[in-house]
Amino acid sequence: MKVINVLEEAAKRVHKNVKHLAGTKESGTDHGMGAGGDISRRIDIVAEKTVLDYLREINFECTVFGEECGIVKLSPNPKGFIIMDAIDGSTNAVRGLPFFCCSLAYTPEDKLSSVTDGVVMDLHNGDLYSASKGKGAYMNGKKIQVHKEKPIYFVVGVDISGISPDVLPQLAPILSASNHVRHFGAVALELAIFARGLVDVFVDLRKKLRITDVAAGYLIASEAGGYVVDENGMPLDSNLSYDKRISFIAAANEETLADVRKKLGLSPKI
The missing domain is CATH 3.30.540.10 (Fructose-1,6-Bisphosphatase, subunit A, domain 1)
Structure with missing residues (x-):
């Protein structure tokens, strides 16, 4: 099998x-x-x-x-x-x-x-x-596959549950730039619906995610044509550890990823 x-x-x-x-x-x-x-x-x-x-x-x-x-x-x-x-x-x-x-x-x-x-x-x-x-x-x-065309409504997923007050202001530019911000409460499934093309961007900068939260969703999103990177713009990676915590940005295309990173005050290069 x-x-x-x-x-x-x-x-x-x-x-x-x-x-x-x-x-x-x-x-x-x-x-x-x-x-x-x-x-x-x-x-x-x-x-x-x-x-x-x-x-x-x-x-x-x-x-x-x-x-x-x-x-x-x-x-x-x-x-x-x-x-x-x-x-x-x-x-x-x-x-x-x-x-x-x-x-x-x-x-x-x-x-x-x-x-x-x-x-x-x-x-x-x-x-x-x-x-x-x-x-x-x-x-x-x-x-x-992820949504490749220009959407009628640009939908941004952002996880802010338990986020540090120091990190929240960093998200303000993308929160204010979109009228369609969503958070559903299950990261793996949110990555799956991103892969399906229902969400254009998904951001989680809380440094709270474990490997177990993202392993399957990361592969599904990537295989669907999405760009999924860490806060430094590098592909996600980690050993299997309960101590390791992950942040990531997922975007449907390279241009959108660069734009989101710029709004977040990160290098637009990937």
Whole structure:
């Protein structure tokens, strides 16, 4: 079985097992602090167990790098890493807001730039986004790409949740320049809808994102033709670490990326 098929099946099983939990009191019960540093909720635990159980069922030899469970070796000689955020957008899931997802990525090496396969499953409606390196990005089996034409409405996604007061003024130029600013609360799924062409720019400069938040979405957005770079204009990269935090800018084309970086007071060169 191809790696991408393994990730897709795992995500489908998560959808099946958690869709009834979203918005319920049970979904938000406290299960202690997860490896990523946030409180693990019941819906997170159910989702992660679903993925781990499936990987064990098919004897998939890997190390799981999970948001809640931490590092789990599934064989004595693992052949790669599954980067897992089984529920991205846990707040939305617990409250019943219809924007949360399962994010799974595979890399043969201990770094983000080596990710070869990624899947993001919209756990509200079942839409499945997927990509394998060099093979394009897909939603429900149909190829997708970022919005290349001049849009009727230029939509900017900006994550400001828990942002430092020192960083907020840096975002003011792009916030004031656009009448259509959006933030939905699940970065992996926001990168997926960017890849689909529904958002033109997505900015997160909070230095709060973990590898688990971006691994699958980054590959899908890149394979859809998007430009996704760090605050220095370089391609995203990091080793698999719970201490590392990431910022990024995603844009549908090179010209837009340069313009956004200029507005943010960053070098327009990429």
